[in-house]
Amino acid sequence: MSKINILIVEDELIIAKNTAKKLEKSGYHVDKIVSSGQAAIDYINTNQPDLILMDIAIKGEIDGIETAAKIKLISDIPIIFLTAYANDETLERASQTGCYGYLIKPFRDRELQATIKMSLSKYKEQSVIQKSLQDTIKEYSSNFDNIYVNNLTNLPNKLFLRDSFDYLISSLSNDDEQELKLVAFFNIHIDRFSKINNCLDSTQKNIFIKEIAERLNQYINNLSFQGITIHLQEDNFFVMIPLDRQIKASRYGQEILDLLQQAFYIDYHEIFLSASIGISFYPNDHQDIEILLEQAVKATQYAQKQGGNRCQLFTFAFNIKSSQATESLTMEAQLHHALEKKELELYYQPKIDLQTNLVAGTEALLRWNHPTLGRIPAEKFISIAEESGLMKPIGAWVLQEACQQAQIWHDEGLDFLKIGINLSGFQFKQTDLFHQITQVLFNTSLNPQSLELELTETILVDNIKANIQRLHLIKKLGIQIALDDFGTGYASLGYLQQFPFDLLKIDACFIHNIHNNEINAVITQNIIRMAHQLNLKVVAEGVETEAELKFLQTHKCDLVQGFLYSRPLEASQIKSLVHKIANSSRARIK
Known part of the structure:
Protein backbone atom coordinates (compact mmCIF):
# COMPACT_ATOMS: atom_id res chain seq x y z
CA MET A 1 0.00 0.00 0.00
CA SER A 2 1.49 3.36 -1.05
CA LYS A 3 2.22 5.96 1.58
CA ILE A 4 0.05 9.05 2.09
CA ASN A 5 1.86 12.14 0.73
CA ILE A 6 1.55 15.25 2.91
CA LEU A 7 2.43 18.90 2.25
CA ILE A 8 3.28 20.96 5.35
CA VAL A 9 2.73 24.73 5.18
CA GLU A 10 4.50 26.22 8.22
CA ASP A 11 6.86 29.20 8.57
CA GLU A 12 8.41 27.96 11.83
CA LEU A 13 11.03 25.59 10.41
CA ILE A 14 11.75 23.79 13.68
CA ILE A 15 8.05 23.05 14.26
CA ALA A 16 7.64 21.95 10.63
CA LYS A 17 10.62 19.57 10.72
CA ASN A 18 9.51 18.13 14.07
CA THR A 19 6.00 17.51 12.70
CA ALA A 20 7.45 15.96 9.53
CA LYS A 21 9.67 13.66 11.57
CA LYS A 22 6.70 12.41 13.60
CA LEU A 23 4.63 11.87 10.48
CA GLU A 24 7.39 9.92 8.73
CA LYS A 25 7.76 7.77 11.83
CA SER A 26 4.02 7.02 11.70
CA GLY A 27 4.23 5.80 8.12
CA TYR A 28 3.34 8.96 6.18
CA HIS A 29 5.50 10.62 3.53
CA VAL A 30 6.10 14.38 3.73
CA ASP A 31 6.30 15.63 0.14
CA LYS A 32 7.57 19.07 0.99
CA ILE A 33 7.68 21.82 3.61
CA VAL A 34 6.89 25.36 2.43
CA SER A 35 6.79 28.53 4.51
CA SER A 36 4.28 30.77 2.69
CA GLY A 37 0.85 30.65 1.11
CA GLN A 38 2.13 31.55 -2.34
CA ALA A 39 4.77 28.79 -2.18
CA ALA A 40 2.00 26.30 -1.31
CA ILE A 41 -0.12 27.46 -4.27
CA ASP A 42 2.87 27.23 -6.63
CA TYR A 43 3.56 23.71 -5.41
CA ILE A 44 -0.06 22.59 -5.87
CA ASN A 45 -0.02 23.87 -9.45
CA THR A 46 2.47 21.12 -10.36
CA ASN A 47 1.97 18.49 -7.63
CA GLN A 48 -0.91 16.62 -6.00
CA PRO A 49 -0.33 15.65 -2.36
CA ASP A 50 -2.96 13.55 -0.57
CA LEU A 51 -3.29 15.96 2.37
CA ILE A 52 -2.19 19.45 3.44
CA LEU A 53 -1.33 20.49 7.00
CA MET A 54 -1.81 24.27 6.95
CA ASP A 55 -0.69 26.69 9.64
CA ILE A 56 -3.04 29.69 9.66
CA ALA A 57 -0.64 32.39 10.87
CA ILE A 58 1.99 32.08 8.14
CA LYS A 59 4.08 34.96 6.89
CA GLY A 60 3.42 36.63 3.57
CA GLU A 61 0.61 38.52 1.86
CA ILE A 62 -1.99 35.79 2.44
CA ASP A 63 -2.57 33.70 5.57
CA GLY A 64 -3.36 30.00 5.70
CA ILE A 65 -7.12 30.43 5.36
CA GLU A 66 -6.81 32.57 2.22
CA THR A 67 -4.28 30.07 0.88
CA ALA A 68 -6.71 27.19 1.48
CA ALA A 69 -9.48 29.04 -0.37
CA LYS A 70 -7.21 29.61 -3.39
CA ILE A 71 -6.03 25.98 -3.39
CA LYS A 72 -9.67 24.82 -3.45
CA LEU A 73 -10.06 26.62 -6.78
CA ILE A 74 -7.08 24.69 -8.19
CA SER A 75 -7.49 21.22 -6.72
CA ASP A 76 -9.72 19.36 -4.28
CA ILE A 77 -7.22 18.35 -1.60
CA PRO A 78 -8.26 17.80 2.05
CA ILE A 79 -6.78 20.48 4.34
CA ILE A 80 -6.26 20.37 8.12
CA PHE A 81 -5.60 23.68 9.86
CA LEU A 82 -3.02 23.88 12.65
CA THR A 83 -3.11 27.05 14.72
CA ALA A 84 -2.48 28.50 18.15
CA TYR A 85 -5.45 30.87 17.75
CA ALA A 86 -9.12 29.97 18.23
CA ASN A 87 -11.01 33.26 18.24
CA ASP A 88 -14.49 33.46 16.73
CA GLU A 89 -13.45 35.25 13.54
CA THR A 90 -10.69 32.73 12.78
CA LEU A 91 -12.97 29.75 13.39
CA GLU A 92 -15.68 31.22 11.17
CA ARG A 93 -13.27 31.99 8.31
CA ALA A 94 -11.73 28.53 8.53
CA SER A 95 -15.13 26.79 8.46
CA GLN A 96 -16.01 28.56 5.20
CA THR A 97 -13.13 26.90 3.33
CA GLY A 98 -14.60 23.40 3.74
CA LEU A 133 -23.16 11.35 -8.99
CA GLN A 134 -21.24 12.89 -11.87
CA ASP A 135 -20.94 9.53 -13.67
CA THR A 136 -24.65 8.93 -13.25
CA ILE A 137 -25.49 12.37 -14.63
CA LYS A 138 -23.24 11.76 -17.66
CA GLU A 139 -24.79 8.35 -18.23
CA TYR A 140 -28.30 9.76 -18.21
CA SER A 141 -27.22 12.63 -20.41
CA SER A 142 -25.72 10.39 -23.11
CA ASN A 143 -28.43 7.77 -23.02
CA PHE A 144 -31.44 10.07 -22.99
CA ASP A 145 -30.41 12.97 -25.23
CA ASN A 146 -29.85 15.39 -22.35
CA ILE A 147 -33.47 15.30 -21.17
CA TYR A 148 -32.15 15.05 -17.60
CA VAL A 149 -29.91 18.13 -17.91
CA ASN A 150 -30.75 21.80 -18.26
CA ASN A 151 -29.23 22.80 -21.61
CA LEU A 152 -28.28 26.30 -20.47
CA THR A 153 -26.62 25.57 -17.11
CA ASN A 154 -25.62 21.90 -17.70
CA LEU A 155 -27.07 21.17 -14.26
CA PRO A 156 -29.45 18.26 -13.65
CA ASN A 157 -33.10 19.27 -14.05
CA LYS A 158 -36.24 18.21 -12.20
CA LEU A 159 -36.43 14.91 -14.09
CA PHE A 160 -33.22 13.83 -12.34
CA LEU A 161 -34.47 14.89 -8.90
CA ARG A 162 -35.68 11.50 -7.68
CA ASP A 163 -32.62 9.62 -8.95
CA SER A 164 -30.32 12.07 -7.16
CA PHE A 165 -32.41 11.79 -4.01
CA ASP A 166 -32.34 7.97 -4.06
CA TYR A 167 -28.58 7.95 -4.51
CA LEU A 168 -27.94 10.34 -1.60
CA ILE A 169 -30.25 8.36 0.67
CA SER A 170 -28.35 5.18 -0.20
CA SER A 171 -25.11 6.97 0.72
CA LEU A 172 -26.51 7.48 4.24
CA SER A 173 -27.30 3.82 4.74
CA ASN A 174 -23.93 2.74 3.29
CA ASP A 175 -21.90 5.17 5.41
CA ASP A 176 -19.63 2.98 7.51
CA GLU A 177 -18.59 5.78 9.84
CA GLN A 178 -22.18 6.90 10.36
CA GLU A 179 -21.17 10.55 10.05
CA LEU A 180 -23.92 11.26 7.54
CA LYS A 181 -27.32 11.14 9.21
CA LEU A 182 -29.63 13.26 7.09
CA VAL A 183 -30.04 15.16 3.83
CA ALA A 184 -30.85 18.88 3.76
CA PHE A 185 -33.02 20.19 0.90
CA PHE A 186 -32.47 23.83 -0.06
CA ASN A 187 -35.06 25.50 -2.28
CA ILE A 188 -33.34 28.66 -3.57
CA HIS A 189 -35.58 31.29 -5.18
CA ILE A 190 -33.97 34.38 -6.73
CA ASP A 191 -35.82 37.51 -5.50
CA ARG A 192 -36.92 40.15 -8.07
CA PHE A 193 -35.70 37.92 -10.91
CA SER A 194 -38.24 39.08 -13.51
CA LYS A 195 -37.47 42.74 -12.76
CA ILE A 196 -33.75 42.15 -13.32
CA ASN A 197 -34.41 40.19 -16.51
CA ASN A 198 -36.39 43.06 -17.99
CA CYS A 199 -33.15 45.04 -18.07
CA LEU A 200 -31.27 42.36 -20.05
CA ASP A 201 -31.45 41.08 -23.60
CA SER A 202 -31.75 37.33 -24.25
CA THR A 203 -27.97 36.75 -24.50
CA GLN A 204 -27.27 38.69 -21.30
CA LYS A 205 -30.10 36.88 -19.55
CA ASN A 206 -28.57 33.48 -20.43
CA ILE A 207 -25.14 34.58 -19.22
CA PHE A 208 -26.68 35.81 -15.98
CA ILE A 209 -28.46 32.49 -15.29
CA LYS A 210 -25.30 30.51 -16.12
CA GLU A 211 -23.21 32.59 -13.70
CA ILE A 212 -25.72 32.08 -10.90
CA ALA A 213 -25.63 28.33 -11.57
CA GLU A 214 -21.82 28.20 -11.70
CA ARG A 215 -21.48 30.17 -8.48
CA LEU A 216 -23.92 27.87 -6.66
CA ASN A 217 -22.49 24.66 -8.07
CA GLN A 218 -18.91 25.59 -7.20
CA TYR A 219 -19.88 26.35 -3.62
CA ILE A 220 -21.80 23.07 -3.20
CA ASN A 221 -18.96 21.00 -4.70
CA ASN A 222 -16.45 22.49 -2.23
CA LEU A 223 -18.39 21.53 0.92
CA SER A 224 -17.08 18.81 3.23
CA PHE A 225 -20.06 16.60 2.33
CA GLN A 226 -20.61 17.30 -1.36
CA GLY A 227 -24.18 17.61 -2.56
CA ILE A 228 -25.89 18.15 -5.90
CA THR A 229 -27.40 21.25 -7.50
CA ILE A 230 -30.53 20.99 -9.65
CA HIS A 231 -31.96 23.74 -11.88
CA LEU A 232 -35.75 23.63 -11.51
CA GLN A 233 -36.79 26.88 -13.25
CA GLU A 234 -35.14 30.08 -14.46
CA ASP A 235 -35.26 31.66 -11.00
CA ASN A 236 -35.33 28.49 -8.93
CA PHE A 237 -32.53 26.10 -7.91
CA PHE A 238 -32.72 23.06 -5.62
CA VAL A 239 -29.75 21.75 -3.66
CA MET A 240 -29.43 18.46 -1.76
CA ILE A 241 -26.59 18.12 0.76
CA PRO A 242 -25.90 15.08 3.00
CA LEU A 243 -25.06 16.25 6.54
CA ASP A 244 -23.87 14.92 9.87
CA ARG A 245 -25.70 17.61 11.87
CA GLN A 246 -28.82 19.63 11.12
CA ILE A 247 -27.36 22.84 12.55
CA LYS A 248 -24.92 23.09 9.61
CA ALA A 249 -27.77 23.67 7.15
CA SER A 250 -28.56 27.16 8.49
CA ARG A 251 -24.91 28.14 8.18
CA TYR A 252 -24.74 26.84 4.61
CA GLY A 253 -27.95 28.71 3.79
CA GLN A 254 -26.51 31.98 5.04
CA GLU A 255 -23.28 31.41 3.13
CA ILE A 256 -25.29 30.85 -0.07
CA LEU A 257 -27.15 34.11 0.56
CA ASP A 258 -23.85 35.95 1.07
CA LEU A 259 -22.42 34.34 -2.08
CA LEU A 260 -25.35 35.42 -4.25
CA GLN A 261 -25.22 38.97 -2.87
CA GLN A 262 -21.78 39.49 -4.39
CA ALA A 263 -22.04 41.59 -7.57
CA PHE A 264 -22.60 40.00 -11.00
CA TYR A 265 -21.07 41.79 -14.00
CA ILE A 266 -22.99 41.21 -17.24
CA ASP A 267 -21.51 43.39 -20.00
CA TYR A 268 -21.96 46.95 -18.75
CA HIS A 269 -24.49 45.94 -16.06
CA GLU A 270 -23.49 45.57 -12.40
CA ILE A 271 -26.24 43.42 -10.87
CA PHE A 272 -26.96 42.79 -7.21
CA LEU A 273 -29.51 40.20 -6.22
CA SER A 274 -30.88 38.48 -3.14
CA ALA A 275 -32.54 35.13 -2.58
CA SER A 276 -35.07 33.44 -0.33
CA ILE A 277 -34.11 29.95 0.85
CA GLY A 278 -36.30 27.29 2.42
CA ILE A 279 -34.84 24.15 3.99
CA SER A 280 -36.40 20.78 4.82
CA PHE A 281 -34.71 17.62 6.10
CA TYR A 282 -34.80 13.91 5.32
CA PRO A 283 -35.79 11.92 7.38
CA ASN A 284 -36.75 14.42 10.11
CA ASP A 285 -39.48 16.23 8.15
CA HIS A 286 -40.49 13.47 5.73
CA GLN A 287 -39.11 10.58 3.68
CA ASP A 288 -40.76 11.33 0.33
CA ILE A 289 -38.90 13.62 -2.07
CA GLU A 290 -42.03 15.34 -3.41
CA ILE A 291 -43.24 16.23 0.08
CA LEU A 292 -39.77 17.36 1.12
CA LEU A 293 -39.68 19.65 -1.91
CA GLU A 294 -43.11 21.04 -1.02
CA GLN A 295 -41.93 21.65 2.54
CA ALA A 296 -38.84 23.50 1.33
CA VAL A 297 -41.04 25.61 -0.97
CA LYS A 298 -43.35 26.48 1.96
CA ALA A 299 -40.35 27.59 3.99
CA THR A 300 -39.16 29.69 1.01
CA GLN A 301 -42.56 31.35 0.72
CA TYR A 302 -42.45 32.23 4.40
CA ALA A 303 -38.97 33.73 3.93
CA GLN A 304 -40.31 35.82 1.04
CA LYS A 305 -43.19 37.10 3.20
CA GLN A 306 -40.63 38.26 5.73
CA GLY A 307 -39.00 40.45 3.08
CA GLY A 308 -36.73 37.96 1.33
CA ASN A 309 -32.94 37.68 1.54
CA ARG A 310 -33.22 35.20 4.37
CA CYS A 311 -33.05 31.49 5.11
CA GLN A 312 -35.96 29.66 6.75
CA LEU A 313 -36.16 26.11 8.12
CA PHE A 314 -39.38 24.23 7.48
CA THR A 315 -41.62 23.76 10.51
CA PHE A 316 -44.87 21.81 10.69
CA ALA A 317 -46.53 25.02 11.84
CA PHE A 318 -46.57 25.99 8.13
CA ASN A 319 -49.15 23.21 7.64
CA ILE A 320 -51.57 24.66 10.17
CA LYS A 321 -54.47 26.50 8.54
CA SER A 322 -56.92 28.73 10.42
CA SER A 323 -60.62 27.91 10.19
CA GLN A 324 -61.24 31.00 8.09
CA ALA A 325 -58.47 30.16 5.58
CA THR A 326 -56.37 33.18 6.45
CA GLU A 327 -52.57 33.04 6.86
CA SER A 328 -50.95 29.97 8.38
CA LEU A 329 -50.40 30.19 12.11
CA THR A 330 -46.73 30.37 12.97
CA MET A 331 -44.90 28.24 15.46
CA GLU A 332 -44.09 31.40 17.38
CA ALA A 333 -47.77 32.19 18.01
CA GLN A 334 -48.34 28.64 19.26
CA LEU A 335 -45.28 28.80 21.51
CA HIS A 336 -46.53 31.95 23.23
CA HIS A 337 -49.32 29.90 24.76
CA ALA A 338 -47.54 26.57 25.20
CA LEU A 339 -46.32 27.28 28.74
CA GLU A 340 -49.61 28.60 30.07
CA LYS A 341 -51.45 25.67 28.49
CA LYS A 342 -48.95 23.24 30.04
CA GLU A 343 -48.06 21.76 26.66
CA LEU A 344 -44.32 21.66 27.42
CA GLU A 345 -43.08 18.43 29.00
CA LEU A 346 -39.82 16.95 30.22
CA TYR A 347 -38.76 13.40 29.50
CA TYR A 348 -35.79 11.78 31.21
CA GLN A 349 -33.17 9.41 29.76
CA PRO A 350 -31.12 7.46 32.33
CA LYS A 351 -27.32 7.42 32.49
CA ILE A 352 -25.72 4.15 33.59
CA ASP A 353 -22.50 3.99 35.64
CA LEU A 354 -20.43 1.20 34.06
CA GLN A 355 -18.54 0.50 37.30
CA THR A 356 -21.68 -0.27 39.27
CA ASN A 357 -24.09 -1.07 36.38
CA LEU A 358 -26.63 1.16 38.15
CA VAL A 359 -28.53 4.26 37.12
CA ALA A 360 -26.45 7.27 38.20
CA GLY A 361 -28.60 10.06 36.81
CA THR A 362 -30.86 11.25 34.01
CA GLU A 363 -30.79 13.84 31.26
CA ALA A 364 -33.87 16.07 31.02
CA LEU A 365 -35.17 16.37 27.45
CA LEU A 366 -37.71 19.01 26.45
CA ARG A 367 -40.76 18.10 24.35
CA TRP A 368 -43.73 20.16 23.15
CA ASN A 369 -46.93 18.13 23.31
CA HIS A 370 -48.77 20.09 20.62
CA PRO A 371 -52.54 19.49 20.57
CA THR A 372 -52.65 18.82 16.80
CA LEU A 373 -49.07 18.09 15.72
CA GLY A 374 -48.18 15.68 18.52
CA ARG A 375 -44.89 15.71 20.39
CA ILE A 376 -42.33 18.03 18.86
CA PRO A 377 -38.64 17.63 19.88
CA ALA A 378 -36.80 20.66 21.20
CA GLU A 379 -34.56 21.11 18.14
CA LYS A 380 -37.68 21.90 16.11
CA PHE A 381 -38.64 24.97 18.11
CA ILE A 382 -35.72 26.18 20.25
CA SER A 383 -34.39 28.47 17.50
CA ILE A 384 -37.86 30.05 17.14
CA ALA A 385 -38.06 30.48 20.91
CA GLU A 386 -34.69 32.23 20.92
CA GLU A 387 -35.59 34.55 18.04
CA SER A 388 -38.94 35.51 19.56
CA GLY A 389 -37.72 36.14 23.11
CA LEU A 390 -39.51 33.08 24.51
CA MET A 391 -36.35 31.20 25.43
CA LYS A 392 -35.98 32.97 28.77
CA PRO A 393 -39.32 31.82 30.26
CA ILE A 394 -39.01 28.37 28.65
CA GLY A 395 -35.45 27.94 29.90
CA ALA A 396 -36.42 29.06 33.39
CA TRP A 397 -39.33 26.57 33.40
CA VAL A 398 -37.06 23.69 32.32
CA LEU A 399 -34.52 24.51 35.04
CA GLN A 400 -37.20 24.74 37.74
CA GLU A 401 -39.14 21.66 36.59
CA ALA A 402 -36.09 19.39 36.24
CA CYS A 403 -34.57 20.38 39.58
CA GLN A 404 -37.92 19.98 41.32
CA GLN A 405 -38.36 16.51 39.83
CA ALA A 406 -34.84 15.52 40.90
CA GLN A 407 -35.64 16.55 44.47
CA ILE A 408 -38.86 14.51 44.37
CA TRP A 409 -36.80 11.44 43.43
CA HIS A 410 -34.36 12.22 46.23
CA ASP A 411 -37.24 12.43 48.73
CA GLU A 412 -38.37 9.00 47.50
CA GLY A 413 -34.99 7.49 48.37
CA LEU A 414 -33.20 7.98 45.03
CA ASP A 415 -30.85 10.63 46.40
CA PHE A 416 -27.98 9.31 44.26
CA LEU A 417 -29.65 10.45 41.02
CA LYS A 418 -28.10 13.44 39.27
CA ILE A 419 -30.05 15.55 36.81
CA GLY A 420 -28.53 16.81 33.56
CA ILE A 421 -30.02 19.90 31.92
CA ASN A 422 -29.09 21.27 28.49
CA LEU A 423 -28.45 25.01 28.29
CA SER A 424 -29.07 26.78 24.97
CA GLY A 425 -26.72 29.49 23.74
CA PHE A 426 -29.29 32.14 24.63
CA GLN A 427 -29.64 30.85 28.19
CA PHE A 428 -25.92 30.66 28.78
CA LYS A 429 -25.47 34.29 27.69
CA GLN A 430 -28.13 35.65 30.04
CA THR A 431 -26.59 38.03 32.54
CA ASP A 432 -28.84 36.77 35.35
CA LEU A 433 -28.15 33.05 34.72
CA PHE A 434 -26.20 32.67 37.98
CA HIS A 435 -29.05 34.28 39.92
CA GLN A 436 -31.62 32.01 38.17
CA ILE A 437 -29.69 28.89 39.11
CA THR A 438 -29.19 29.88 42.76
CA GLN A 439 -32.87 30.79 43.06
CA VAL A 440 -34.00 27.44 41.62
CA LEU A 441 -31.66 25.52 43.93
CA PHE A 442 -33.03 27.47 46.90
CA ASN A 443 -36.67 26.95 45.85
CA THR A 444 -36.28 23.19 45.25
CA SER A 445 -33.76 22.44 48.04
CA LEU A 446 -31.76 20.41 45.52
CA ASN A 447 -28.12 19.76 46.40
CA PRO A 448 -26.04 21.67 43.80
CA GLN A 449 -23.77 18.62 43.43
CA SER A 450 -26.75 16.74 41.98
CA LEU A 451 -27.09 19.21 39.09
CA GLU A 452 -25.18 18.88 35.79
CA LEU A 453 -25.39 21.63 33.18
CA GLU A 454 -24.67 20.47 29.61
CA LEU A 455 -23.29 22.82 26.95
CA THR A 456 -22.13 22.27 23.37
CA GLU A 457 -18.85 23.37 21.80
CA THR A 458 -20.58 25.86 19.49
CA ILE A 459 -21.84 27.80 22.51
CA LEU A 460 -18.44 27.93 24.18
CA VAL A 461 -16.29 29.05 21.24
CA ASP A 462 -18.15 32.36 21.19
CA ASN A 463 -16.24 34.73 23.55
CA ILE A 464 -14.05 32.08 25.16
CA LYS A 465 -12.55 34.19 27.95
CA ALA A 466 -15.93 35.37 29.25
CA ASN A 467 -17.36 31.85 29.02
CA ILE A 468 -14.51 30.39 31.08
CA GLN A 469 -15.14 32.98 33.79
CA ARG A 470 -18.87 32.28 33.74
CA LEU A 471 -18.35 28.54 34.11
CA HIS A 472 -15.94 29.01 37.03
CA LEU A 473 -18.55 31.15 38.78
CA ILE A 474 -21.24 28.49 38.31
CA LYS A 475 -18.89 25.73 39.52
CA LYS A 476 -18.39 27.61 42.78
CA LEU A 477 -21.93 26.52 43.66
CA GLY A 478 -20.86 22.88 43.40
CA ILE A 479 -22.61 22.29 40.09
CA GLN A 480 -20.99 19.96 37.55
CA ILE A 481 -20.36 21.08 33.95
CA ALA A 482 -20.63 18.69 31.00
CA LEU A 483 -19.41 19.22 27.44
CA ASP A 484 -22.11 17.80 25.16
CA ASP A 485 -21.75 16.27 21.66
CA PHE A 486 -17.95 16.23 21.81
CA GLY A 487 -16.21 15.48 18.50
CA THR A 488 -18.71 17.19 16.20
CA GLY A 489 -17.36 20.75 16.43
CA TYR A 490 -14.05 22.61 16.26
CA ALA A 491 -12.58 21.73 19.61
CA SER A 492 -9.61 19.64 20.62
CA LEU A 493 -8.89 18.46 24.14
CA GLY A 494 -5.78 20.67 24.24
CA TYR A 495 -8.01 23.67 23.72
CA LEU A 496 -10.88 22.54 25.93
CA GLN A 497 -8.75 21.91 28.97
CA GLN A 498 -8.99 25.65 29.60
CA PHE A 499 -12.62 25.12 30.60
CA PRO A 500 -13.58 23.74 34.05
CA PHE A 501 -15.44 20.66 32.80
CA ASP A 502 -16.33 17.64 34.91
CA LEU A 503 -17.80 15.43 32.20
CA LEU A 504 -17.28 14.95 28.48
CA LYS A 505 -20.09 13.42 26.40
CA ILE A 506 -19.01 11.63 23.23
CA ASP A 507 -21.47 12.20 20.40
CA ALA A 508 -23.53 9.20 19.31
CA CYS A 509 -22.12 9.33 15.76
CA PHE A 510 -18.82 7.93 17.10
CA ILE A 511 -20.51 5.20 19.16
CA HIS A 512 -22.79 3.60 16.58
CA ASN A 513 -21.32 0.27 15.41
CA ILE A 514 -18.02 1.27 17.03
CA HIS A 515 -16.84 -2.33 17.41
CA ASN A 516 -16.74 -2.62 13.59
CA ASN A 517 -15.46 0.88 12.79
CA GLU A 518 -11.70 1.14 13.22
CA ILE A 519 -11.46 4.92 12.86
CA ASN A 520 -14.25 5.70 15.33
CA ALA A 521 -12.79 3.10 17.67
CA VAL A 522 -9.38 4.81 17.66
CA ILE A 523 -10.94 8.25 18.10
CA THR A 524 -13.14 7.11 20.99
CA GLN A 525 -10.30 5.28 22.76
CA ASN A 526 -8.12 8.40 22.53
CA ILE A 527 -10.92 10.65 23.75
CA ILE A 528 -11.53 8.43 26.79
CA ARG A 529 -7.83 8.14 27.58
CA MET A 530 -7.09 11.85 27.22
CA ALA A 531 -10.23 12.87 29.09
CA HIS A 532 -9.18 10.70 32.01
CA GLN A 533 -5.75 12.34 31.95
CA LEU A 534 -7.58 15.65 32.38
CA ASN A 535 -9.61 14.17 35.27
CA LEU A 536 -12.83 14.23 33.26
CA LYS A 537 -15.49 11.53 33.38
CA VAL A 538 -16.70 10.31 29.99
CA VAL A 539 -20.31 9.68 29.00
CA ALA A 540 -21.04 7.81 25.74
CA GLU A 541 -24.29 8.81 24.05
CA GLY A 542 -26.46 6.68 21.77
CA VAL A 543 -25.50 3.21 23.01
CA GLU A 544 -27.87 0.77 21.33
CA THR A 545 -26.23 -2.67 21.26
CA GLU A 546 -24.44 -5.05 23.62
CA ALA A 547 -21.40 -4.98 21.33
CA GLU A 548 -21.14 -1.20 21.64
CA LEU A 549 -21.53 -1.48 25.42
CA LYS A 550 -18.83 -4.15 25.68
CA PHE A 551 -16.39 -1.99 23.70
CA LEU A 552 -17.00 0.97 26.02
CA GLN A 553 -16.61 -1.21 29.12
CA THR A 554 -13.34 -2.61 27.80
CA HIS A 555 -11.95 0.88 27.27
CA LYS A 556 -13.03 2.21 30.68
CA CYS A 557 -15.80 4.59 29.66
CA ASP A 558 -17.47 5.90 32.84
CA LEU A 559 -21.13 6.27 31.93
CA VAL A 560 -23.44 5.47 29.01
CA GLN A 561 -26.91 6.43 27.88
CA GLY A 562 -28.95 5.14 24.99
CA PHE A 563 -31.78 2.91 23.83
CA LEU A 564 -29.97 -0.26 24.98
CA TYR A 565 -31.04 0.66 28.51
CA SER A 566 -33.97 2.97 27.90
CA ARG A 567 -35.62 5.53 25.70
CA PRO A 568 -36.46 8.89 27.30
CA LEU A 569 -39.20 8.23 29.88
CA GLU A 570 -41.83 10.17 31.75
CA ALA A 571 -40.80 11.11 35.30
CA SER A 572 -43.23 8.58 36.79
CA GLN A 573 -41.42 5.70 35.03
CA ILE A 574 -37.89 6.46 36.25
CA LYS A 575 -38.19 4.97 39.74
CA SER A 576 -39.31 1.56 38.50
CA LEU A 577 -36.55 1.55 35.85
CA VAL A 578 -33.91 2.33 38.50
CA HIS A 579 -35.07 -0.64 40.59
CA LYS A 580 -35.33 -2.91 37.54
CA ILE A 581 -31.73 -2.19 36.48
CA ALA A 582 -30.53 -2.56 40.07
CA ASN A 583 -32.23 -5.97 40.42
CA SER A 584 -30.79 -7.08 37.08
CA SER A 585 -27.30 -6.03 38.17
CA ARG A 586 -27.60 -7.94 41.48
CA ALA A 587 -28.79 -11.02 39.62
CA ARG A 588 -25.72 -10.95 37.37
CA ILE A 589 -23.41 -10.68 40.39
CA LYS A 590 -25.00 -13.76 41.98
Missing part, protein backbone atom coordinates in the same frame (compact mmCIF):
# COMPACT_ATOMS: atom_id res chain seq x y z
CA CYS A 99 -11.57 22.25 5.72
CA TYR A 100 -11.46 18.66 6.96
CA GLY A 101 -9.94 19.32 10.38
CA TYR A 102 -8.88 21.99 12.85
CA LEU A 103 -6.30 21.40 15.60
CA ILE A 104 -5.33 23.90 18.28
CA LYS A 105 -1.64 24.07 19.19
CA PRO A 106 -0.18 22.55 21.21
CA PHE A 107 -1.82 19.28 20.19
CA ARG A 108 -0.84 15.75 21.07
CA ASP A 109 0.52 13.29 18.49
CA ARG A 110 -2.53 11.07 18.96
CA GLU A 111 -4.86 13.95 18.21
CA LEU A 112 -3.00 14.65 14.98
CA GLN A 113 -3.05 10.98 14.00
CA ALA A 114 -6.78 10.66 14.65
CA THR A 115 -7.59 13.87 12.76
CA ILE A 116 -5.55 12.80 9.72
CA LYS A 117 -7.22 9.38 9.61
CA MET A 118 -10.69 10.85 9.98
CA SER A 119 -10.05 13.55 7.36
CA LEU A 120 -8.69 11.13 4.76
CA SER A 121 -11.58 8.75 5.33
CA LYS A 122 -14.14 11.54 4.99
CA TYR A 123 -12.44 12.85 1.84
CA LYS A 124 -12.37 9.40 0.25
CA GLU A 125 -16.03 8.87 0.99
CA GLN A 126 -17.06 12.25 -0.41
CA SER A 127 -14.95 11.74 -3.53
CA VAL A 128 -16.67 8.43 -4.23
CA ILE A 129 -20.11 9.96 -3.76
CA GLN A 130 -19.34 12.94 -5.98
CA LYS A 131 -17.79 10.81 -8.75
CA SER A 132 -20.75 8.45 -8.72
